[in-house]
Amino acid sequence: MNSPALSWLGIIRLGLVQTGLGAIVVLTTSTLNRVMVVELAMPAILPGALVAVHYALQVFRPAWGHGSDLGARRTPWIVGGMAVLATGGLMAAVATAWMTMHPLFGIALAVAAFCLIGVGVGAAGTSLLVLLAKRTDDNRRAAAATIVWVMMIAGFIVTTGLAGHLLDPFSPMRLIVVSGSASVAAMVLTVIGVWGVEREQVTSAQLVSKRTPRQASFREAFLEVWTEPRSRRFAIFVFVSMLAYSAQDLILEPFAGAVFGFTPGETTKLSGVQHAGTLIGMALVPLIGAISPSSRGNLQSWTIGGCLASAIALLCLAAAAVVGPSWPLRETVFMLGVTNGAYAVAAIGSMMALVGAGGEKREGVRMGLWGAAQAFAFGIGGFLGTLASDIARYVLTSVALSYSAVFASEAGLFVVAAVMAVWVHRAPAKDAMQQRLLDSPVAAIAEGARS
Numbered sequence: 386m387n388s389p390a391l392s393w394l395g396i397i398r399l400g401l402v403q404t405g406l407g408a409i410v411v412l413t414t415s416t417l418n419r420v421m422v423v424e425l426a427m428p429a430i431l432p433g434a435l436v437a438v439h440y441a442l443q444v445f446r447p448a449w450g451h452g453s454d455l456g457a458r459r460t461p462w463i464v465g466g467m468a469v470l471a472t473g474g475l476m477a478a479v480a481t482a483w484m485t486m487h488p489l490f491g492i493a494l495a496v497a498a499f500c501l502i503g504v505g506v507g508a509a510g511t512s513l514l515v516l517l518a519k520r521t522d523d524n525r526r527a528a529a530a531t532i533v534w535v536m537m538i539a540g541f542i543v544t545t546g547l548a549g550h551l552l553d554p555f556s557p558m559r560l561i562v563v564s565g566s567a568s569v570a571a572m573v574l575t576v577i578g579v580w581g582v583e584r585e586q587v588t589s590a591q592l593v594s595k596r597t598p599r600q601a602s603f604r605e606a607f608l609e610v611w612t613e614p615r616s617r618r619f620a621i622f623v624f625v626s627m628l629a630y631s632a633q634d635l636i637l638e639p640f641a642g643a644v645f646g647f648t649p650g651e652t653t654k655l656s657g658v659q660h661a662g663t664l665i666g667m668a669l670v671p672l673i674g675a676i677s678p679s680s681r682g683n684l685q686s687w688t689i690g691g692c693l694a695s696a697i698a699l700l701c702l703a704a705a706a707v708v709g710p711s712w713p714l715r716e717t718v719f720m721l722g723v724t725n726g727a728y729a730v731a732a733i734g735s736m737m738a739l740v741g742a743g744g745e746k747r748e749g750v751r752m753g754l755w756g757a758a759q760a761f762a763f764g765i766g767g768f769l770g771t772l773a774s775d776i777a778r779y780v781l782t783s784v785a786l787s788y789s790a791v792f793a794s795e796a797g798l799f800v801v802a803a804v805m806a807v808w809v810h811r812a813p814a815k816d817a818m819q820q821r822l823l824d825s826p827v828a829a830i831a832e833g834a835r836s
Contacts, residue, residue: 391520391582396529400536401578402463402513405571406506407540409474412567413502414439416548417481417560424555425484431492433768435477435499440764442503446756447610449508450749451603453515458583459749462512467575470505471568473498478564482557509575511756515748516582518737527684528671530733535667538660603750610750614813619739622805624758626692626732629798630725631766632791633699636774637718640702640788645710658715662722666691667730669723684735685810691728692803698724699796706789735809770795 391399418432453462476498484491521529544567551563601609610616637659638652647655670687698721705712736755740748770791777787 390522390525391517391529393525395582396517396521396525396532397536398578398580399513399517399582400533401574402467402509403533403537404540405467405574405578406470406509406513407537408544408567409470409571410502410506411541411544412548412564413474413477413499415545416552417477420481420555420560421484425481427484427488435495437764437768438496439499439503439506440760442500443507443760444757445504446507446511446760447607447750447753448603450511450515450751450753450756451606452749453512454606454746454749459512459516460579460583463509463516463579464575466505466507466509466512467572468505469501470509471572473501473503473505474568474571475561475565476501478561482561485557507753507756507760511749511753514733514737514756515740515752516579518740518752519748520582521737523738526737527687527730527734530730530737531667531671534730534733535664538664606747606750607754610747610754613751615739615809616751616754618805618809619736620754620758622802622809623732623736623755624762625798625805626728626802627759627762628766628769629692629695629699629795629802630729631763632770632773632795632798633702633721634767634770636770636788636791639774640706641714643784644706644788645714655715655718659718659722662719663726663729664722666723666726666728669727670730670734684731684738685806687727687731688735689803689806691724691731692799692806694724695721695728696796696799696803699792699799703789703792703796706785706792709785 414432414436418436421427421432422429449462449466453459456462477495480491480495480498482491483494517529517533518526548563548567552559638647638656641647641652641655698717701717702721705714705717736752740751773791773794774787777790778784781787781790
């Protein structure tokens with residue numbers, strides 16, 4: 386029995402979950418980062434390591450996705466994951482405040498808190514995307530991806546704005562109150578977002594699960610998904626493209642300061658220009674689809690085009706490093722944001738379109754595999770970007786040339802990702818043995834015995 390497709394209001398409601406998720410994450414990865422380094426004079430490697438812990442835990446996304454596959458509903462995993470995330474966010478604020486009195490105990494609590502954050506983001510985010518993918522019509526997927534991700538960015542913007550206002554004058558207790566309020570707000574948004582979405586399909590889903598004689602183990606389910614050529618290739622594509630996407634995050638502002646002489650305030654505004662471009666790029670994909678029906682739903686072309694356009698924008702940044710202050714840097718950064726936004730929405734839309742391909746009842750494992758690849762890429766992308774910048778500076782003995790080399794390398798990664806996007810869509814959903822097993826189990830087993 387097919388579930389009814391989500392209305393636009395239903396898509397927006399699920400976007401509220403992503404808004405709450407973004408609100409907690411931005412406080413823990415941005416605001417607490419600044420408090421540890423500036424107010425508490427901790428080494429910058431501490432928040433960096435904590436954020437890395439939160440990304441590392443998301444390697445278990447396929448297992449959490451498998452858990453939601455086994456149940457009749459995704460809602461408990463979304464609500465439960467958000468509860469874990471909210472608890473971790475509050476604990477992280479308490480740990481940061483505790484560092485002012487007992488640094489070692491505070492750091493230990495912070496490690497536990499960021500572990501909870503990683504688990505919560507992975508469990509809630511994986512099931513949310515699966516639910517959105519399964520309940521969204523094909524011709525609405527690009528728009529749905531845009532809506533959900535714009536709402537997450539809106540959560541970033543609103544939370545940082547309000548937190549910045551409420552945290553002054555700063556005190557550890559204010560930090561705990563603000564973080565706790567954000568966690569409560571995120572839980573409320575999550576409950577509003579998922580309330581009743583799966584209610585009408587519970588009975589039929591439970592009946593189906595009762596008729597299933599044996600549930601596959603996680604190992605069996607994961608190996609089944611990994612042997613699907615399209616799922617495996619898409620995981621590799623996600624890793625490479627997201628590595629290129631995230632590698633410039635931590636070097637863009639230092640680049641603007643070192644090569645163009647921007648002040649800290651000007652580099653922060655430059656990041657704002659990039660984020661504005663990202664929002665426009667995200668809106669561009671469904672907007673053009675609405676204006677031009679021939680391009681609607683052609684997510685493969687948008688993904689390839691977004692990767693190639695991002696590569697061009699990064700090559701322009703590489704040229705900017707060589708040319709220097711006469712180059713229109715703000716316009717180039719804006720272009721990078723637009724191209725990255727178009728790529729991101731197309732890639733997420735493709736993820737939603739492909740999650741149902743292959744074997745049945747494996748949507749959570751597939752989405753978890755791709756989410757783990759994304760988290761792994763983000764976790765090491767910033768580190769590799771800064772490391773490559775330092776190595777290039779040592780080898781080339783020129784700040785401008787070192788940044789130029791790194792941006793050009795990231796452009797090369799995006800070109801590789803564009804080629805891989807073609808490789809993904811040319812792959813069959815299942816390999817030949819899987820397909821023969823589905824078409825004729827007796828013949829497939831006999832063939833396997835002969836071989």
